[in-house]
Amino acid sequence: MKSVDAHLADILATVRPLAPLELELERALGTTLAEEVTAPLPLPPFDNSAMDGYAVRAADIAEVPVTLPVIDDVAAGSDELRAVGPGHAVRIMTGAPVPAGADTVVPVEWTDGGTASVTIERTTGPGNAIRRAGEDVQAGEVVLAPGTAIGPAQLGIIAGVGRRRVWVRPRPRVVVLATGAELVEPGLPLGPGQIWDSNSFTLTAAVRETGAEGFRADTVGDDPAAFLDQLDAQLVRADAVITSGGVSMGAYEPVKEALGPLGTVRFEKVAMQPGMPQGFGVVGEDRVPIFALPGNPVSSYVSFMLFVRPALRKMCGLPAGPPETETAHVIGALRSPQGRRSFLRGTLASDGTVSPVRGQGSHQLAALASANALIVVPEDVTEVPSGTAVEVIRL
Numbered sequence: 001m002k003s004v005d006a007h008l009a010d011i012l013a014t015v016r017p018l019a020p021l022e023l024e025l026e027r028a029l030g031t032t033l034a035e036e037v038t039a040p041l042p043l044p045p046f047d048n049s050a051m052d053g054y055a056v057r058a059a060d061i062a063e064v065p066v067t068l069p070v071i072d073d074v075a076a077g078s079d080e081l082r083a084v085g086p087g088h089a090v091r092i093m094t095g096a097p098v099p100a101g102a103d104t105v106v107p108v109e110w111t112d113g114g115t116a117s118v119t120i121e122r123t124t125g126p127g128n129a130i131r132r133a134g135e136d137v138q139a140g141e142v143v144l145a146p147g148t149a150i151g152p153a154q155l156g157i158i159a160g161v162g163r164r165r166v167w168v169r170p171r172p173r174v175v176v177l178a179t180g181a182e183l184v185e186p187g188l189p190l191g192p193g194q195i196w197d198s199n200s201f202t203l204t205a206a207v208r209e210t211g212a213e214g215f216r217a218d219t220v221g222d223d224p225a226a227f228l229d230q231l232d233a234q235l236v237r238a239d240a241v242i243t244s245g246g247v248s249m250g251a252y253e254p255v256k257e258a259l260g261p262l263g264t265v266r267f268e269k270v271a272m273q274p275g276m277p278q279g280f281g282v283v284g285e286d287r288v289p290i291f292a293l294p295g296n297p298v299s300s301y302v303s304f305m306l307f308v309r310p311a312l313r314k315m316c317g318l319p320a321g322p323p324e325t326e327t328a329h330v331i332g333a334l335r336s337p338q339g340r341r342s343f344l345r346g347t348l349a350s351d352g353t354v355s356p357v358r359g360q361g362s363h364q365l366a367a368l369a370s371a372n373a374l375i376v377v378p379e380d381v382t383e384v385p386s387g388t389a390v391e392v393i394r395l
């Protein structure tokens, strides 16, 4: 059997970051920066007041209380500024440019708030409540490096340096295609032998949570030709495809039967539990990566977390590798098959302990939904006594 690490390595060696695209800023949230963003001007662009108050010369307020005539009133955005001469004060608002001559700002709370003249009751030295030009960013300075994930604050600084459009790696468009003759759309009644399709919802949501765009395609039954038709139709909008089901050893395995003969998708057993049967490769003229995940609901989600999520992150232009783990102490004994890495569903508590949830079968979706972590048991370990330190992956 192939190791989990070798399978992920093969996948990461195949997928590539998507080509950069120039987007309007409004559409750039959740994408990855593909250029260096620099500031054309210093930020702030000019010395300005950090407070509502009075711009004065510090020398004039060395002795307080002192009353000074107010010769001007400057709001943020003002461009006609009178210089502050000796013995003068200018009423100034937060964000307004500091007029020439003034070297300090007295907050209004330290004064009587006068408009014709002001009495200042508390003194301060030069430079009080003044935000200097270039204090945040110097002209020409790099504010964001390529590869940065664009969240609200990153979007803000791109706008803050005056940019309207930005080069990014777009979110990959990922089609999720569930297979199985037994599947029924949730909301419709079940016939004998049928179940409601849950995997396409789980996987589409997992795609979106990773920062890619997820599209849920209509499910297909067990006919390989129908599967190929649906795949063909979906490829036009796909940077990657995820299928669920039809990859194991049964008589009706449409995904394996349809993709196996292409020669560009490999079906293998990976030494893990759950998620042993895995298919991965490329399809279509554009060699679109395809992840053929096992149909058992827990298996498909665990496979997503271990293999698809890192691949989508790489396509996004983000750092990609195995899921991060942390150490916890297990409460209760664990068992794991020899030679396979287990990912048991568990509840991680704030005291650093983790307990396996009841129901570790790869069909037990409700048990998965009650868990918040995967407990990793290495390939060569079959029994883990209670109290042992284990690695866990947060879900």
Ligand SMILES: Nc1nc2c(c(=O)[nH]1)N[C@H]1C(S)=C(S)[C@@H](COP(=O)(O)OP(=O)(O)OC[C@H]3O[C@@H](n4cnc5c(N)ncnc54)[C@H](O)[C@@H]3O)O[C@H]1N2
Binding pocket: 178, 179, 180, 182, 183, 195, 196, 197, 198, 199, 200, 244, 245, 246, 247, 248, 249, 250, 253, 274, 275, 276, 277, 293, 294, 295, 296, 297, 299, 362, 363
């Ligand atoms: N003889 C063997 N049988 C099986 C093996 C094996 O090695 N030898 N492997 C088992 C393992 S492990 C897994 S995992 C599954 C993988 O099965 P498939 O990928 O072929 O998936 P299906 O047969 O289509 O379905 C399996 C199971 O999952 C349910 N399912 C499928 N799709 C959905 C969906 N969209 N939503 C909810 N549930 C779904 C399906 O009804 C089946 O119960 O194979 C084992 N068998």
Ligand code: MOO
Binding pocket: 272, 273, 274, 275, 276, 277, 294, 296, 299, 362, 363
């Ligand atoms: O490996 Mo399967 O994924 O046990 O259910």
Ligand SMILES: [Mg+2]
Binding pocket: 245, 246, 247, 248, 249, 250, 252, 253, 295
């Ligand atoms: Mg099957």
